Amino acid sequence: MPELPEVETVKNELLPYVIRRQVTGLNLIWKGIAHQPPAAEFCSRLIGQTIKGITRRGKYLLFSLTGEEVLIIHLRMTGSLIVGHNSTEPPQYTRAIIHLDNNTNIFFRDPRKFGLMRLVKDENTIIGKLGPEPLDASFTPEILSQRLARRTAPIKALLCDQHLIAGIGNMYADETLFSAKINPLRSGGSLSSREISHLHQSIQKILRLAIINKGASVENYYRPDGTLGTAHFEFQVAHRLSGKSCPICGTNIERITVRNRGTYFCPHCQPEI
DNA sequence: CCCGGAACCTGAAGGC
DNA sequence: TGCCTTCAGGTTCCGG
Numbered sequence A: 001m002p003e004l005p006e007v008e009t010v011k012n013e014l015l016p017y018v019i020r021r022q023v024t025g026l027n028l029i030w031k032g033i034a035h036q037p038p039a040a041e042f043c044s045r046l047i048g049q050t051i052k053g054i055t056r057r058g059k060y061l062l063f064s065l066t067g068e069e070v071l072i073i074h075l076r077m078t079g080s081l082i083v084g085h086n087s088t089e090p091p092q093y094t095r096a097i098i099h100l101d102n103n104t105n106i107f108f109r110d111p112r113k114f115g116l117m118r119l120v121k122d123e124n125t126i127i128g129k130l131g132p133e134p135l136d137a138s139f140t141p142e143i144l145s146q147r148l149a150r151r152t153a154p155i156k157a158l159l160c161d162q163h164l165i166a167g168i169g170n171m172y173a174d175e176t177l178f179s180a181k182i183n184p185l186r187s188g189g190s191l192s193s194r195e196i197s198h199l200h201q202s203i204q205k206i207l208r209l210a211i212i213n214k215g216a217s218v219e220n221y222y223r224p225d226g227t228l229g230t231a232h233f234e235f236q237v238a239h240r241l242s243g244k245s246c247p248i249c250g251t252n253i254e255r256i257t258v259r260n261r262g263t264y265f266c267p268h269c270q271p272e273i
Numbered sequence B: 001c002c003c004g005g006a007a008c009c010t011g012a013a014g015g016c
Numbered sequence C: 001t002g003c004c005t006t007c008a009g010g011t012t013c014c015g016g
Helices: A004-018 A039-046 A141-148 A155-159 A170-179 A193-212
Strands: A023-028 A034-036 A051-057 A060-065 A070-074 A080-085 A094-100 A104-109 A116-120 A254-258 A261-265
Touching (some): A004 A051, A004 A060, A004 A080, A004 A104, A023 A039, A034 A039
Antiparallel strands (some): A023 A094, A051 A060, A070 A116, A080 A104, A254 A261
């Protein structure tokens, strides 16, 4: 699942192929992937524009274009952007192909059709309400503390809330809470300042390590060159089946459901209350 | 505003 | 062998 470290990796590794390249064609194999505007208008507005750069905000990729428009791509759960040559056979489940003027194709592969593209004038209509970037210097323990204050929802759900903090999803929320030794069902407002400080440190440590490892390939995530990331080899609890043992204490990892999402934790290292 | 649950979607995996 | 059910989760919507 592409979360912040995976999207960051895609941004970094895709950039050299697309920067200052002109879009010469767009093949919408599955029209629904063009979410806004509709397919025909999407093509006419994108083709001919030159890509000035790529930035990331939360899990969103923002391609700045000449013509003062922004192409926003969200990979959701199973999306990948894979680079190929004009003559390359599209990977299975390719939903769109962006043709560039250097004989390069960008294949938007997405088995489950959750991913989407938008073309907008003002990116803030899409990303304006996102929470802080967890790796920015401005994201401090005090900011995290303010945002968790008086919240009664489970901390696991709050970490996955993009309006509270941007970029964390199911697997990194589990890894972060294990690292901070906090039970996923604790309410946000119940955390002590010491626990919040530890959580803040864990968020940055886990995300930075995953970026160094080029993201986690637990399901359908590929890097732009088609290879896999290695961050999942560092996982302590995420995506472990119930019954596997905690790497710290040996207790069996438990699986519970929080907000309809599979949640893995160690009941000994992350006790209730 | 806050919280929790369902819907969207389709391939993989497990049960019988 | 094959059909059926369940599971996976980022985001959005809806009801309380």
